[in-house]
Amino acid sequence: MTSKIEKEDLSRRNFIFGSIAAAGLTVAPGVMLYQTANARDLSKPASSKVRWGMLIDTARDVDWNKCVEACVKEHGLGNEEHSRVDQRTQYIRVVEVKNKSTGYSMSLPVMCQHCEQPPCVDVCPTGASMKREDGIVLVDRHRCIGCRYCMMACPYKARSFVHEVLTNQDETTPRGKGCVESCNMCVNRVDNGQLPACVEASEGAIVFGDLNDPESEISRLLAKHGSKQIRADLKLNPGVHYQGI
Amino acid sequence: MKKLHFLEVEGNSKGFYTLIGSFGLISLIGVLAAYYMEHHGHYVTGMSNQVVWGTPHVFAIFLIVAASGALNVASISSVFAKTAYKPLARLSGMLAMALLAGGLVVLLLDLGRPDRLIVAMTKFNFVSIFTWNIFLYTGFMGIVAVYLWTMMDRPYNNLTKKAGMGAFIWRLVLTTGTGSIFGFLISREAYDTALLAPMFIIMSFSFGLAFFMLVLMASYKYTDRPLGDYIINRLKNLLGVFVAAVMYFVIVYHITNLYSADHRGVSAFILADGGIYTFLFWVVQIGLGTLLPLLLLYGPTGKNRTMIGLASALIIIGGLAQLYIIIIGGQAYPMVMFPGMEVSSSFYDGVVASYTPSLPEVLLGLGGVGVTLLLVTISVAALKFLPVSLADDVANPHAK
Numbered sequence: 001m002t003s004k005i006e007k008e009d010l011s012r013r014n015f016i017f018g019s020i021a022a023a024g025l026t027v028a029p030g031v032m033l034y035q036t037a038n039a040r041d042l043s044k045p046a047s048s049k050v051r052w053g054m055l056i057d058t059a060r061d062v063d064w065n066k067c068v069e070a071c072v073k074e075h076g077l078g079n080e081e082h083s084r085v086d087q088r089t090q091y092i093r094v095v096e097v098k099n100k101s102t103g104y105s106m107s108l109p110v111m112c113q114h115c116e117q118p119p120c121v122d123v124c125p126t127g128a129s130m131k132r133e134d135g136i137v138l139v140d141r142h143r144c145i146g147c148r149y150c151m152m153a154c155p156y157k158a159r160s161f162v163h164e165v166l167t168n169q170d171e172t173t174p175r176g177k178g179c180v181e182s183c184n185m186c187v188n189r190v191d192n193g194q195l196p197a198c199v200e201a202s203e204g205a206i207v208f209g210d211l212n213d214p215e216s217e218i219s220r221l222l223a224k225h226g227s228k229q230i231r232a233d234l235k236l237n238p239g240v241h242y243q244g245i
Numbered sequence: 246m247k248k249l250h251f252l253e254v255e256g257n258s259k260g261f262y263t264l265i266g267s268f269g270l271i272s273l274i275g276v277l278a279a280y281y282m283e284h285h286g287h288y289v290t291g292m293s294n295q296v297v298w299g300t301p302h303v304f305a306i307f308l309i310v311a312a313s314g315a316l317n318v319a320s321i322s323s324v325f326a327k328t329a330y331k332p333l334a335r336l337s338g339m340l341a342m343a344l345l346a347g348g349l350v351v352l353l354l355d356l357g358r359p360d361r362l363i364v365a366m367t368k369f370n371f372v373s374i375f376t377w378n379i380f381l382y383t384g385f386m387g388i389v390a391v392y393l394w395t396m397m398d399r400p401y402n403n404l405t406k407k408a409g410m411g412a413f414i415w416r417l418v419l420t421t422g423t424g425s426i427f428g429f430l431i432s433r434e435a436y437d438t439a440l441l442a443p444m445f446i447i448m449s450f451s452f453g454l455a456f457f458m459l460v461l462m463a464s465y466k467y468t469d470r471p472l473g474d475y476i477i478n479r480l481k482n483l484l485g486v487f488v489a490a491v492m493y494f495v496i497v498y499h500i501t502n503l504y505s506a507d508h509r510g511v512s513a514f515i516l517a518d519g520g521i522y523t524f525l526f527w528v529v530q531i532g533l534g535t536l537l538p539l540l541l542l543y544g545p546t547g548k549n550r551t552m553i554g555l556a557s558a559l560i561i562i563g564g565l566a567q568l569y570i571i572i573i574g575g576q577a578y579p580m581v582m583f584p585g586m587e588v589s590s591s592f593y594d595g596v597v598a599s600y601t602p603s604l605p606e607v608l609l610g611l612g613g614v615g616v617t618l619l620l621v622t623i624s625v626a627a628l629k630f631l632p633v634s635l636a637d638d639v640a641n642p643h644a645k
Contacts, residue, residue: 022436066501078465080288082285082286082288083286083288084288084293086293086294086295086593086598086599087287087288087292087293087294089294089296090294090591090592093591093592093594094590095582095588095589095590095592095594096588096589096590097583097586097587097588098586098587098588099585099587100585100586100587103425110582110590110594113296119373119430119431119432121370122372122373123373123374123375123429124370124373124375125369125370125373125375125376125379125431126364126365126368126369126370127370129366143364143368143418144357144358144361144500145356145357145358145359145361145362145363145364145365146356146357146358146361147356147357147365147375148297148298148357149373149375149426151294151297152297152298152430152433152576153429153430153431153432154432155431155432155580155582157294157580157582157592157594158293159293159294161287161292161294161297161357162286162357163286163287163288163292163293164285164286164287164288165285175462177286177357178286178287178356178357178358179357179358180282180357192312206339230582230583231432234431234432245583
């Protein structure tokens with residue numbers, strides 16, 4: 001009897017594990033396929049058919065600091081030992097905005113706005129500050145001479161300068177003393193078919209996607225609800241859009 | 246007018262070696278300061294992610310602006326055919342090159358990665374005004390060198406006018422480029438105006454001539470060569486005009502800002518509630534650097550050599566203050582991302598950024614001045630830059 005029960009248990013267990021395994025085997029390729037479908041072929045340059053962008057819903061009750069924490073973790077930031085607070089790198093920050101006359105206030109995350117016409121790219125003497133074909137603006141750390149002209153030019157104060165020798169940098173985010181850096185829209189993750197770290201941590205308040213694809217979620221949301229861009233008057237057409245500002 | 250005779254300054258003298266030693270030491274300290282900053286990183290400076298260009302830039306831009314201005318004396322002689330300035334043309338061209346070299350050394354050594362100079366010299370983004378400036382600076386060196394050659398090598402004297410015209414046009418473009426480094430910055434209220442380009446040109450006239458006069462008077466004093474009142478009076482009268490012209494541009498800049506609501510903030514900041522920047526503006530730039538020199542140059546002390554020297558020094562100090570206000574004050578004033586709103590963040594949004602110059606920054610900046618003076622001292626001893634006499638009977642073309 002005992003052995004029969006054991007046998008039945010065993011077979012049930014086998015069945016459950018088997019099912020999970022089978023399900024895993026069925027789903028895994030799908031997940032893999034999904035990732036593969038979204039991942040970029042790294043042997044080819046980024047395509048201008050895509051323009052990556054973000055839509056940030058500031059009306060959502062989200063702790064934006066979680067996005068900051070995710071960014072710090074993803075890029076291995078916060079490892080300065082000597083720099084003063086005003087010298088430390090911040091890729092993304094939470095800005096509190098208050099209307100003095102009405103008293104209305106809100107907070108929103110601000111990072112590199114990945115402009116279509118980025119002033120940082122225009123002013124960079126060496127071409128280290130660049131915009132990829134898919135709209136991601138980033139710094140080539142091997143070409144940056146640390147002149148900091150891009151920091152003077154950026155209307156969003158989105159860039160930081162590495163003020164000291166850094167060690168134990170994150171493999172995917174090579175950072176070094178004397179170079180300028182900023183949010184790169186987690187280009188390493190995006191190329192891999194993943195979402196940027198802040199988007200993942202935003203509990204759905206930040207939607208990431210292809211602005212050029214009218215069927216993408218971000219395009220549909222933008223078409224339906226509209227959006228605002230910070231300093232839209234400068235006509236830089238940032239890839240980062242906001243709702244509720 | 247007697248025949249002009251140029252001669253090298255005696256290099257084998259105690260005074261000469263003292264000067265070489267002093268300027269060499271200042272330059273060396275500047276280089277060591279840069280090494281210290283480079284070795285540790287910019288955390289040892291007062292600069293931050295808010296004020297990204299600090300005191301070294303103030304000195305560097307001053308020297309670069311003064312460089313093109315120092316060439317004016319030669320331009321007046323060659324381009325505008327004023328023979329009274331001809332004896333000074335060689336010194337003018339050489340000083341222009343030395344000032345530019347001093348400024349560029351500071352600019353280079355303040356880079357985050359000065360070791361990547363080769364990248365800056367080989368990878369170009371031709372949309373960048375910085376890239377244009379790299380060509381404008383190197384081109385300036387080349388064209389002024391040719392200009393000097395035509396002046397100093399008799400068979401080529403007939404080309405001086407053409408070379409001088411080329412150098413004159415080039416220096417106007419160069420300072421337009423320097424001013425546009427700031428003028429093209431749309432994001433900051435203090436900049437974002439085409440007025441900065443012509444304002445930098447007139448600033449160069451003033452700073453360059455003030456520097457030129459100090460070098461001229463010091464050279465003649467140390468070498469016991471005669472320097473008459475005729476040439477000094479012409480120069481100091483011209484200097485006064487330039488100082489007044491700079492003031493005119495400053496007034497137009499602030500009036501324009503104050504007239505439009507979206508630029509009012511930054512001018513109110515500099516003129517009224519900017520703390521150190523307000524002090525520097527009224528006391529150093531306007532009081533000591535503009536009004537007092539005008540008084541010294543045009544008042545009863547106008548013929549006193551010491552007072553003319555003092556006025557020139559004050560103009561330089563006022564010029565440094567002016568660039569400090571433009572460069573550092575312009576960054577310290579908060580960038581407007583949400584017009585009309587009150588903003589705050591962990592990244593110092595909405596607040597006036599603090600900046601205190603650190604010692605290495607100041608030493609690097611002074612090192613640039615040291616490099617300039619070292620080059621001038623070596624040059625006047627190596628080649629025939631200075632006339633033996635600039636006494637009135639030599640310098641005054643109308644003298645009998």
